[in-house]
Amino acid sequence: MILGVLLAGYGVVSHTRIRVWETPLTLWQHAAEVAPCKPRVLLNYATALRDDDLIEEAAVVIETARRCAELAWVLEADRQDALTRITEFKGLNLFGQNP
Amino acid sequence: MRASTYWVLVGAAAMALYGTHVRWADFVWEDPRWIQAGMVLGGRRVLANLSWRLVFDPVPSHLLNVALHLGNVVLVVGLARRLGLRGWAYGVGALFLLHPLTTQAVAYASGRAELLAAGGVLLACVLAAGPWTPLTVVGMISASLFGVLSKESAVVALILVPLVAAEVHRQARYVWLAAGGLVGMVAGCVWYMDIGYAPGAILNWVSWVQMQSLASVRLLSMLVVPMHQTVDFDYDVVWHIGLPAAATIGLVAIYALISRSFAVGWMLVVILPRLIVQTPRSYLNEHQFYLAVVGFVLLVGTMLQQRAHTEAVYGTA
Numbered sequence: 024m025i026l027g028v029l030l031a032g033y034g035v036v037s038h039t040r041i042r043v044w045e046t047p048l049t050l051w052q053h054a055a056e057v058a059p060c061k062p063r064v065l066l067n068y069a070t071a072l073r074d075d076d077l078i079e080e081a082a083v084v085i086e087t088a089r090r091c092a093e094l095a096w097v098l099e100a101d102r103q104d105a106l107t108r109i110t111e112f113k114g115l116n117l118f119g120q121n122p
Numbered sequence: 123m124r125a126s127t128y129w130v131l132v133g134a135a136a137m138a139l140y141g142t143h144v145r146w147a148d149f150v151w152e153d154p155r156w157i158q159a160g161m162v163l164g165g166r167r168v169l170a171n172l173s174w175r176l177v178f179d180p181v182p183s184h185l186l187n188v189a190l191h192l193g194n195v196v197l198v199v200g201l202a203r204r205l206g207l208r209g210w211a212y213g214v215g216a217l218f219l220l221h222p223l224t225t226q227a228v229a230y231a232s233g234r235a236e237l238l239a240a241g242g243v244l245l246a247c248v249l250a251a252g253p254w255t256p257l258t259v260v261g262m263i264s265a266s267l268f269g270v271l272s273k274e275s276a277v278v279a280l281i282l283v284p285l286v287a288a289e290v291h292r293q294a295r296y297v298w299l300a301a302g303g304l305v306g307m308v309a310g311c312v313w314y315m316d317i318g319y320a321p322g323a324i325l326n327w328v329s330w331v332q333m334q335s336l337a338s339v340r341l342l343s344m345l346v347v348p349m350h351q352t353v354d355f356d357y358d359v360v361w362h363i364g365l366p367a368a369a370t371i372g373l374v375a376i377y378a379l380i381s382r383s384f385a386v387g388w389m390l391v392v393i394l395p396r397l398i399v400q401t402p403r404s405y406l407n408e409h410q411f412y413l414a415v416v417g418f419v420l421l422v423g424t425m426l427q428q429r430a431h432t433e434a435v436y437g438t439a
Contacts, residue, residue, distance in 0.1 A: 026213045036222040044229035045147045058356035
């Protein structure tokens with residue numbers, strides 16, 4: 024009985040979890056739901072959006088990543104990495120924010 | 123249930139879970155990086171890298187991962203049987219197949235290295251639980267080497283193999299062998315500590331142990347209640363509970379030693395190298411926890427068997 028309940032429960036959770044791994048977009052979208060203010064997650068999410076030509080959505084996520092990168096608890100190395108990547112994003116002029 | 127029926131059901135369950143993923147899933151996260159690494163011979167993960175030269179498209183890669191996971195399920199059932207779980211061994215295998223904390227290693231194509239390494243360690247442990255002859259010892263060493271050459275994390279075989287032998291054969295020499303393995307593994311990990319890919323981000327060892335303990339406690343609790351699974355958890359937000367987390371891991375280790383709990387010891391041994399070797403800005407992740415799940419399912423199997431035994435002797439309340 025206990026084993027049956029465990030197997031059924033774990034099976035359902037696993038089934039849901041595996042679907043997250045189908046594409047970079049599904050993976051990082053879900054990761055951003057669990058960690059909504061982690062710069063690395065948000066930058067990966069923005070990259071996945073950009074690769075799927077969802078440029079406006081990517082720009083919104085990038086802005087959130089920039090704000091989150093300035094929070095006190097973010098490791099300095101993570102902050103620098105995030106800011107560098109944001110600069111790279113803007114340098115590519117994908118969001119129309121650079122002259 | 124007959125063994126053949128069980129294995130048919132296990133295969134069907136695996137395909138039901140991963141069938142769609144195998145057909146449609148793309149490469150994600152660091153997959154392109156590992157495929158590229160596999161195209162250059164050498165490196166520490168020789169066998170895993172070599173495998174990328176042979177299997178490098180998404181569908182065969184995902185199919186291979188499911189096949190490797192099924193192979194590991196077979197080894198877990200074999201290990202559980204040799205550890206005395208008899209009929210419950212099949213339940214233990216099914217739990218391992220379906221446990222949510224195994225999904226990252228299987229669904230993530232780069233989890234291949236983890237699955238290969240776990241296979242090597244598990245095979246060595248299955249052999250260690252049987253009679254020790256020159257042939258089986260050669261088999262244990264070969265399987266362990268296979269694991270280590272697939273991924274460095276298989277170094278835990280140095281402790282797990284004699285620990286399994288001590289649990290099954292109840293001889294002091296295996297405990298001494300495990301102690302020697304512990305010294306060897308820690309020495310190897312200290313020697314190996316330069317693994318980081320972002321030198322500027324290396325934490326001091328105390329901070330690292332705290333953060334990694336935090337990740338370990340989270341994953342250990344997720345073995346029971348697998349909620350909020352993610353590829354990149356934000357541990358920095360909760361850094362202030364790192365010290366209590368490290369204390370918790372210490373208490374669990376003391377409990378495992380006092381109660382001589384093999385399964386809890388197994389999980390801690392799998393975690394131990396991760397407390398020593400720094401992978402900066404990348405704390406313990408679910409696919410790296412794959413082998414620890416074996417300890418959990420063995421623990422559940424043991425508890426269920428004890429419960430059934432108690433009910434058989436004293437009757438149900």
